[in-house]
Amino acid sequence: MKADPKGVMTGAHFLDGDHACCEGALAAGCRFVAGYPITPSTEVVERIAARFPAVGGMFIQMEDEIASSIAIQGAVWAGAKAMTVTSGPGFSLMMEHIGLAAMLETPCVFVNVQRGGPSTGLPTLPGQADMMQARWGSHGDYEVIAFCPNSPQECFDLTIEAFNMAEIYRVPVMLMLDECVGHMTEKVVIPEADAIEIAERRFTGAKPGEYLPYETNGNWVPPMVKAGDGHYFHMTGLTHDERGYPVMNAEAQEKCVHRIVNKIRENADAIVRLREAEIEDADVVVVSYGITSRVALKAISMAQAEGIKVGHMRLVTAWPFPENRIRRLADQGKAFVMPELNYGQMYLELERVVQGRTRSLLVPHGGGTVHDPEVIYRKIKEAVQ
Amino acid sequence: MSATEIKFSGFGGQGVILAGIIFGRAASIYDNKFATLTQSFGPEARGSACSAQLIVSEDQVLYPYVTRPQILMAMSQEAFNKFLPETTDDATVIIEEELVKATGLKPGMKLYGIPATRIAEELGRKMILNIVMVGFFTAVTGLVGYESAREAVKDSVPQGTEVMNLKAFDRGYQYGKELK
Numbered sequence: 001m002k003a004d005p006k007g008v009m010t011g012a013h014f015l016d017g018d019h020a021c022c023e024g025a026l027a028a029g030c031r032f033v034a035g036y037p038i039t040p041s042t043e044v045v046e047r048i049a050a051r052f053p054a055v056g057g058m059f060i061q062m063e064d065e066i067a068s069s070i071a072i073q074g075a076v077w078a079g080a081k082a083m084t085v086t087s088g089p090g091f092s093l094m095m096e097h098i099g100l101a102a103m104l105e106t107p108c109v110f111v112n113v114q115r116g117g118p119s120t121g122l123p124t125l126p127g128q129a130d131m132m133q134a135r136w137g138s139h140g141d142y143e144v145i146a147f148c149p150n151s152p153q154e155c156f157d158l159t160i161e162a163f164n165m166a167e168i169y170r171v172p173v174m175l176m177l178d179e180c181v182g183h184m185t186e187k188v189v190i191p192e193a194d195a196i197e198i199a200e201r202r203f204t205g206a207k208p209g210e211y212l213p214y215e216t217n218g219n220w221v222p223p224m225v226k227a228g229d230g231h232y233f234h235m236t237g238l239t240h241d242e243r244g245y246p247v248m249n250a251e252a253q254e255k256c257v258h259r260i261v262n263k264i265r266e267n268a269d270a271i272v273r274l275r276e277a278e279i280e281d282a283d284v285v286v287v288s289y290g291i292t293s294r295v296a297l298k299a300i301s302m303a304q305a306e307g308i309k310v311g312h313m314r315l316v317t318a319w320p321f322p323e324n325r326i327r328r329l330a331d332q333g334k335a336f337v338m339p340e341l342n343y344g345q346m347y348l349e350l351e352r353v354v355q356g357r358t359r360s361l362l363v364p365h366g367g368g369t370v371h372d373p374e375v376i377y378r379k380i381k382e383a384v385q
Numbered sequence: 386m387s388a389t390e391i392k393f394s395g396f397g398g399q400g401v402i403l404a405g406i407i408f409g410r411a412a413s414i415y416d417n418k419f420a421t422l423t424q425s426f427g428p429e430a431r432g433s434a435c436s437a438q439l440i441v442s443e444d445q446v447l448y449p450y451v452t453r454p455q456i457l458m459a460m461s462q463e464a465f466n467k468f469l470p471e472t473t474d475d476a477t478v479i480i481e482e483e484l485v486k487a488t489g490l491k492p493g494m495k496l497y498g499i500p501a502t503r504i505a506e507e508l509g510r511k512m513i514l515n516i517v518m519v520g521f522f523t524a525v526t527g528l529v530g531y532e533s534a535r536e537a538v539k540d541s542v543p544q545g546t547e548v549m550n551l552k553a554f555d556r557g558y559q560y561g562k563e564l565k
Contacts, residue, residue, distance in 0.1 A: 014410040014420075124425075184449055185406065185422035187413035291449065298447040373448060 003027050003196035006055045012189050017155040017182040018043035024159025031057035032082040034071035039123040040179040041113035044085045065090035069097035073106045079226035083109035088117045098172050099138030100237050107166035111175040113182040116367035126179035127367030129342035134174040135319050141257050143264035146174035146319040148289040152186045164199035170221050180291040212242045220263035273316035282311030284335045284383045289315035292339050299376035321349040330354045335383040339363035339376045388442035390451040394468050395460030397435050400515030405437030407519050407537045412441045415533030421446040434464040497525045516550045517557035524561025
C-alpha cells in the first residue's frame with residue numbers, strides 16, 4: 001500500500017530531527033499520538049499538535065507518560081496507527097505498558113529522544129544510555145525492534161520503517177533518537193506519497209463469534225480486528241490462550257512466550273538494517289549508531305589516512321542485535337571498536353557475540369556532548385596493535 | 386573537505402536562530418550543499434547571548450558541532466564578547482555596528498559592520514533587523530547565492546510578511562555589496 005498523500009509533505013525541507021519524526025509519522029499513516037511533553041522530544045509533539053488535526057488525526061496531551069503509553073494502545077485496537085513520544089524519565093514511566101504492548105501484540109511506536117541520565121540527568125544534551133532499557137525495560141520475556149536514526153532525514157525515513165515493522169510483527173517498536181539528532185536541523189527530502197511503501201494492518205476475515213485473536217494458523221503473527229466491527233474478545237496482560245482468556249499454566253505460558261520472543265528472533269535477519277562501509281578487508285570494524293556513527297566516520301578517516309584498514313558498521317536497527325553478521329566478522333578475525341554515549345550497553349551485546357575470539361574495545365562516554373573523534377581514533381589504533 | 390563553521394549570535398528576540406535557519410536552508414535546499422544547524426538549549430541559551438551554529442560543507446557534515454567559527458555574526462555586544470574568542474585567527478566578523486563595538490580583533494580578521502536596526506526601523510519594523518543582517522551576510526561572505534538566500538527568506542518568514550522581509554534582505558545585501 002502507498003502512503004496517503006494527505007499526510008505527506010512532499011518536497012525538500014530544512015527540518016530538525018524532531019520535526020522530521022512528526023512528518024515521518026504522518027507519512028506512515030499515524031493518526032493518533034498521546035504524549036506528555038519532555039525535553040528534548042517536545043518539538044515532535046509540538047508539530048504533531050499543529051499538524052495532526054489538519055489531516056483528521058488527533059493529539060492528546062495526557063496527564064503523564066503512563067497514561068500516554070496506554071492511550072496509544074487503545075487507539076491501535078480501535079483501528080488507528082499510533083505512537084507516543086518521550087525522553088528518558090518518561091520512558092521509564094512507560095515500561096509497564098511496553099510489556100503490555102508486547103503481551104497483547106499491539107503494533108505501536110515509542111519515540112525516545114535520548115538525553116543524558118540517569119534520572120532527570122541532562123534535559124538539553126545528548127545521551128545514548130537508554131539502549132538496554134529499550135530492550136529489557138519491562139519485566140518478563142519479550143522482544144522489541146529498535147531503530148537509531150543518525151540524521152533528520154533518517155528521522156523521517158525510519159519513523160515510517162518503525163510503523164511498518166510494528167504492523168508486520170505486531171510489536172512495540174522503539175525509535176531511539178538522541179538529543180543531537182533530534183535538535184539538529186538539516187535538509188530532509190520527503191518523496192511523493194506513491195513512492196512511500198506502507199505496511200497495512202492485517203485484519204481477520206473471520207465472522208464475529210468465530211474470531212480467535214491469538215490463533216496463528218502456523219504463522220508467527222495473528223491478524224487483528226477493529227473495535228466496533230462486532231468482534232467480542234477478552235484482552236489481558238495475563239498469559240492467555242487463543243481466545244485471549246487467561247490460562248494459568250506452564251503450557252499456555254510456553255506457547256505465549258515462545259511466540260512473542262521467536263517471531264522476532266526467527267525473523268532477525270529480515271529485520272536487521274545495517275549500513276556497512278569498507279568492511280571486507282578491514283582489520284578493525286567500528287560499530288556505532290545514532291549521532292555517534294557520524295563522529296565515528298571522522299575517526300575512521302583519520303585512521304585510514306595512516307594506512308590502517310578500518311571498516312564501519314552502523315546499526316540502523318540496534319534491536320534485534322545483528323548477531324549473525326558480527327559473528328561472521330569475528331570468525332574472520334576482525335577486531336571491533338564501539339563508541340557509544342554510555343558506559344557500555346550495546347557493547348555488552350558485541351562482547352557476548354564476539355566471545356573473546358577477537359579484540360573488542362569500548363569507547364565509553366557519559367553523554368552531554370558527542371565523542372571527540374580523536375579518542376575513537378586512538379582506540380582504533382589500540383585495536384590493531 | 387571544505388567546511389565553513391559559522392556562528393550567528395545576539396540576544397534573545399533578535400531572530401538569531403531564524404537567521405541561522407535561513408542561511409542553512411539557502412545552502413542546503415537552494416545551493417545543494419550540506420548544512421547542519423545546531424543551537425544551544427537550556428539555561429545556557431537563556432542568557433543575553435544566544436547563538437545558532439551552522440556548518441556548511443561540500444560533503445556530509447560528520448562532527449555536528451561548531452568548534453572554531455570562521456564566520457561570526459554578532460548582533461549584541463555581549464554575544465560579540467562571548468563568542469569572538471572562539472573564532473579562528475582569520476575569521477570574518479559581521480556586526481550590527483550600532484549595537485556592537487568591535488574591539489580585540491586579531492590582525493588577520495576581517496570586520497564588516499551595518500546599522501541593521503536603523504535600516505529596519507526605516508523600513509518600518511525594527512524586528513526585521515535579522516533579515517537585514519542575512520542580506521548583508523549574503524553579500525559580504527558570498528557563501529550562498531543571492532537568489533538562494535532570497536528564496537530561503539521567502540520560505541522562512543510568516544506568510545504575508547514576504548514583501549517587507551525581502552525589502553529588508555535587499556537593503557542589507559546592497560549595503561554589503563557597496564562595502565565590498
